Amino acid sequence: MKIGLRTLKTVVACFFALIIAQQLDLLYYTSAGIIAILSVGNTKKSSFNTGMARVASLTLATIIAAIIFNLVGYSPLGFTLFLTFFIPLTVRFSLTDGIVVTSVLVTHYLLEQNFGWDLIINEFLLMGIGVGVALLLNLYMPNLEKRIKQEQETIEVHVRQLLLDMADHLAQTNKEDLVISCDALLESIDNGQKQAHMHQENQWFEENWYYEEYFIMRRSQVRLLREMIFILKKIEIEKALVEDLHILLTTAGETLSEANDGIQLLKNIDLVTESYRLKPLPKNREEFENRARLFQCLQIFKNFIELKAEFSMQR
Known part of the structure; x- marks a missing residue:
């Protein structure tokens, strides 16, 4: 006991x-x-x-x-x-x-x-x-900061892996149910935010909400990824057309970190969006719907990166 x-x-x-x-x-x-x-x-x-x-x-x-x-x-x-x-x-x-x-x-x-x-x-x-x-x-309380940082690192690893898995899904080399990974990530984020709140409540004079805001930001990001996953499941389009999105997801999966402000990724997303606009128009309804889903995924991914960029600017 x-x-x-x-x-x-x-x-x-x-x-x-x-x-x-x-x-x-x-x-x-x-x-x-x-x-x-x-x-x-x-x-x-x-x-x-x-x-x-x-x-x-x-x-x-x-x-x-x-x-x-x-x-x-x-x-x-x-x-x-x-x-x-x-x-x-x-x-x-x-x-x-x-x-x-x-x-x-x-x-x-x-x-x-x-x-x-x-x-x-x-x-x-x-x-x-x-x-x-x-x-x-109660004047003595264990310092949760080390545990919170470990939780952050774990979440960073899982988000990076999720992005890489999504890229593999686009390349049709990964057939796993990525929604389950999102749900597990959200549980970890909730746990981290609870610890961050307790850490703040144990500070008498410091008003530092960084950790809580960090977990709120990551939760919003994972929810956007979850939304993307549902759309990706419906996309049936030639590999060449999704290659740019595949590269974006892979790059994000390899470079995402607490310190990365996402500015360069946003520039890359704008370039990819512009290149899609210059491609030939869809030839039929099926191509149109797939292209629309692709644009929707790209916009959601841009929102995903913007959340991190805005968070970094506020620090």
Whole structure:
């Protein structure tokens, strides 16, 4: 059985929260441990935002509960009325992360039948200890940048191979279902983007969205390739006419990289497009439809390269 880092941090946070709350002789000290368990998040920012939301929701809950319990008494009816007002307000102020934890703390007011300052301070200390210990432990997060770069390299290799496979498909030397390769690539890109988002969420002061934007760009590119593949399946045309597109795909497959801005490829695509325009007109409907598909593929491929060129210009 493997114990993950988050599990380990959760256990340690619960332990220290319980010890601190117990040493301070707080009522219902076990609540601090539960709050710590629920406050250990996946990233530094998510943990901080959740913690602050819970402190704010406890403040709101204490005010509402004090008014309602003093009006209708410390009873099940009073607690029900409290929830009736509290839950919609937490939704209104985007504090829903604190609904469950705060409601449990409010039951302490119900059980103790009072709203003395000692009890109010007790509840805020329980919340502060649980949230605070979780935040301290979440200050350590593994650096995902190396893993993200490895994911990038893997995706680059797969995209290059897909382009070469598409070129082989045009030359009728590859009959594999390339759509499956596209779908697998999209899964890898989604995984990479999730890691990139977590990496950004673990940075307190840096606003660098490069990795997320990179994976978004690659996802858009692969979707364009997927569209091209469906069109390529329908093209039945003499080899000489598709040779230029074959060369373009092969060149892209051999040169595609994170550093390649695609400008030269765009120039090559324009030259090929112009050469197609100068060729003799189709002789029949079948030739016309195949030529139209060929032009469509060329335009989609140009969009594919333009995405990378625009991405490079923004860096």
